[in-house]
Amino acid sequence: xxxxxxxxxxxxxxxxxxxxxxxxxxxxxxxxxxxxxxxxxxxxxxxxxxxxxxxxxxxxxxxxxxxxxxxxxxxxxxxxxxxxxxxxxxxxxxxxxxxxxxxxxxxxxxxxxxxxxxxxxxxxxxxxxxxxxxxxxxxxxxxxxxxxxxxxxxxxxxxxxxxxxxxxxxxxxxxxxxxxxxxxxxxxxxxxxxxxxxxxxxxxxxxxxxxxxxxxxxxxxxxxxxxxxxxxxxxxxxxxxxxxxxxxxxxxxxxxxxxxxxxxxxxxxxxxxxxxxxxxxxxxxxxxxxxxxxxxxxxxxxxxxxxxxxxxxxxxxxxxxxxxxxxxxxxxxxxxxxxxxxxxxxxxxxxxxxxxxxxxxxxxxxxxxxxxxxxxxxxxxxxxxxxxxxxxxxxxxxxxxxxxxxxxxxxxxxxxxxxxxxxxxxxxxxxxxxxxxxxxxxxxxxxxxxxxxxxxxxx
Numbered sequence: 541x542x543x544x545x546x547x548x549x550x551x552x553x554x555x556x557x558x559x560x561x562x563x564x565x566x567x568x569x570x571x572x573x574x575x576x577x578x579x580x581x582x583x584x585x586x587x588x589x590x591x592x593x594x595x596x597x598x599x600x601x602x603x604x605x606x607x608x609x610x611x612x613x614x615x616x617x618x619x620x621x622x623x624x625x626x627x628x629x630x631x632x633x634x635x636x637x638x639x640x641x642x643x644x645x646x647x648x649x650x651x652x653x654x655x656x657x658x659x660x661x662x663x664x665x666x667x668x669x670x671x672x673x674x675x676x677x678x679x680x681x682x683x684x685x686x687x688x689x690x691x692x693x694x695x696x697x698x699x700x701x702x703x704x705x706x707x708x709x710x711x712x713x714x715x716x717x718x719x720x721x722x723x724x725x726x727x728x729x730x731x732x733x734x735x736x737x738x739x740x741x742x743x744x745x746x747x748x749x750x751x752x753x754x755x756x757x758x759x760x761x762x763x764x765x766x767x768x769x770x771x772x773x774x775x776x777x778x779x780x781x782x783x784x785x786x787x788x789x790x791x792x793x794x795x796x797x798x799x800x801x802x803x804x805x806x807x808x809x810x811x812x813x814x815x816x817x818x819x820x821x822x823x824x825x826x827x828x829x830x831x832x833x834x835x836x837x838x839x840x841x842x843x844x845x846x847x848x849x850x851x852x853x854x855x856x857x858x859x860x861x862x863x864x865x866x867x868x869x870x871x872x873x874x875x876x877x878x879x880x881x882x883x884x885x886x887x888x889x890x891x892x893x894x895x896x897x898x899x900x901x902x903x904x905x906x907x908x909x910x911x912x913x914x915x916x917x918x919x920x921x922x923x924x925x926x927x928x929x930x931x932x933x934x935x936x937x938x939x940x941x942x943x944x945x946x947x948x949x950x951x952x953x954x955x956x957x958x959x960x961x962x963x964x965x966x967x968x969x970x971x972x973x974x975x976x977x978x979x980x981x982x983x984x985x986x987x988x989x990x991x992x993x994x995x996x997x998x999x
Contacts (some may be wrong), residue, residue, distance in 0.1 A: 555856070557886075558913050560903035561894035564707050564746070566772035568908050570825050581813050588683040590615065590811045591804050600820050601882055601968075604781070607827060608748070610758060611789035612796055614743055616766075616780035617815040620742035621660040623766035624710075625806045628664035630798035631708035631736045652697050654711040656686040658740060659958050659965045666971065670707075671699060674970075682874075684897045685717045686966075692723040698733050710737035713757060714744045716895060716964040717902060718867035720754040727761030733923060736792055737761065741894050742768040745781070746866065746906065749826055750834040753864060760965070763788030763795070772866060772906050773907040779815050837907040839863055847918040868903040870921065876928040879990045884927065889920035895963045898989040904932035945986075947980045949997075957995035961986055969996075 559566050580952070581587060582876040588595035616622050620641075630636070632649060653672040665672050675693050677686040687793035689711050698706060709730050713721040723739060730737040739757035741747070745767040747756040758765045765783045769775035782799065821918055826833075854876075857869040872881050878897045885891040885901070897900035903917060911987055954974055958967040969979050983993055 544883075554766070555890070557890045557892055558916055559562075559892055560905065560909075560913075560917060561892055562768075562772070562904055563770040563775065563777045564772045564904075565770075565906060566777070566904035566906060566908040566913070568774070568911075570774055571823060573821050575824075577765075579814060579817070581905060582810060588719045588815065590617075590807065590816065591809070596817065598599045600816075602680070604782075604820075604823055607785055607823065608758060608781075609786070610783040610786045611786045612799075614803055615800070615816055615819045616782055616803075616807065617778055617819075618780075618810045619770070620740065620766045620768040620777045620780045621658075622803070622806045624658060624660040624778055625664045625667070625924050626782065626799055627764045627766060628661060628670075628708070629668050629708060629802040629805075630795060631738060632668055632670050633794070633798040633801075636707075636736075636792055636794045636798055640940060648922075649705045651707055652694070652709040652735075656712055656715060657710055658712065659960060659967055661740065662958060662967060662970055673706075684899060685719075685869075686715060687847075688713065688715075688721040689720040689726070691722055692751045693918075694726050695729050698729060703733055706733070708734050708738055710738045710740065712740045714741070714754065714864050714867075715744060716867075717869055718743070718864035718968075720744075720815055720862050720864065722862075723755075723757045723760035723762055723903035727763075731761070731791065734791075736763050736788070736795070738764045739766070741765050742780070744864070745769050746772040747864075749830045749907075750838060752838050753866070754862070755956040758785055761785075761787070763792065764799075769819060769822050772824060773822050774906070774908050776815055778812075779819045779822070781819070787985045788845055809870050834994070835906045838910070840911055841905065844868075844914045844918055845856075848921065850922060851925050853925050856921070866905045866907060869900055870903065870916075871900045872928050874899055877989060881924070881928070884924055885920055887922075889916065891917055891920055896991065898991065899983055941995070947975075947984055950975045951977055951980050959983065959993060959995040961991050962994055968993075971995075 553567060557866045566809060583589045588597040590597055593601065601613055601615055632651065648671060650671045650673060651665060652675055653678050655674050656677045675689060675697055677689045679686050691856055694709060727737045739762040740755050744756060763785055766802065767781045769779045769781060770777045783912060784796055784799060845858055855871040857871065859865040870881065872878055876899055877898050882901045883897040885893060893901045894904040897902050952974060954972055955969045958971050960967045960970045968982055986993055
């Protein structure tokens with residue numbers, strides 16, 4: 541029987557399953573907005589051309605830039621991936637003025653990249669044939685996820701002899717788990733050395749809409765900021781924004797033109813007007829409704845976190861100063877299983893999570909989450925709490941298991957592809973790097989937990 545994606549999507553939409561994952565609209569219509577087939581067009585008269593915007597799209601993006609107080613804001617219909625590709629390519633474009641000459645005779649220009657950058661950043665560097673110096677990201681003992689990159693790490697990297705060859709720094713803030721780096725300090729360090737500061741803020745599009753969220757990198761000194769509207773705001777999947785700050789445009793002449801050049805390359809030549817309309821409607825909706833939406837949402841989240849204090853075996857990470865409260869991290873403890881918790885929440889409770897680690901799952905929330913939805917998650921976790929006693933044996937989901945010694949033969953070999961779990965799409969080992977004993981152990985741990993590895997064939 542041939543696949544029928546539409547039918548499967550429709551049936552799932554009627555199943556009662558609740559989405560604690562992107563997109564941020566949580567399968568709810570914006571008031572008065574529906575996007576049926578009859579609105580799906582191409583670049584016909586009166587509707588402008590995204591790749592040469594002179595009419596309604598130009599006016600719309602200029603309005604968005606004014607709202608965000610940016611020098612330029614571009615609509616993206618190929619997601620933040622497209623924005624990251626364009627930003628990195630533009631930053632290393634030969635015509636960009638950095639206020640100094642790049643000393644080619646001392647070595648090829650390169651980019652500083654945080655180790656937890658999304659794979660699209662490394663794809664951009666590979667496509668442009670630009671080497672990267674990988675910077676370590678803070679990770680507290682006992683936690684599986686990376687947190688933030690420290691300003692002193694950037695300072696040290698830019699204080700080396702060959703720092704004149706650094707074109708840009710690329711970092712992820714917030715991370716998938718919501719951790720935010722000290723962008724103001726980092727951007728000042730970059731600018732002292734005429735280095736472009738690029739922030740992948742894919743998971744922070746909601747930051748400007750309430751004071752309880754961290755400040756957007758756009759207002760913390762970053763030059764280029766990429767945001768995924770669809771992740772945390774009510775917009776359709778694949779919709780995103782790329783911002784050039786006013787200071788960034790003044791500091792780096794030619795950067796705007798380079799961005800536009802590469803967006804013409806990486807954006808679809810047939811951009812969906814449904815997606816473009818979704819971007820604009822989302823921005824108007826948030827502008828008009830933020831005072832109505834955001835305070836009650838924050839109150840709902842506060843009540844949720846308060847209920848989670850009743851857990852005894854599972855643990856929900858409480859809000860932290862440098863972490864976005866919209867990301868709910870649910871830990872099972874080292875003896876528990878993230879994949880098992882994810883399956884129990886899905887099968888027994890009808891709750892679909894966003895991300896699964898070895899010993900935690902991540903629930904993504906947005907202003908479109910309902911009181912009922914958050915109560916369902918809270919009640920489910922309180923009910924499942926007894927399954928995750930600290931003394932229980934480590935659960936073993938019936939998925940691909942790594943056999944002893946399976947990956948031993950790979951140690952010392954160079955990775956043929958980026959190796960990662962998805963989500964979040966952060967390489968454990970990047971293409972061309974040697975596979976270390978430490979990386980092998982990390983990969984084995986994922987396989988033993990039943991988590992699929994991309995970029996590697998397991999014998």
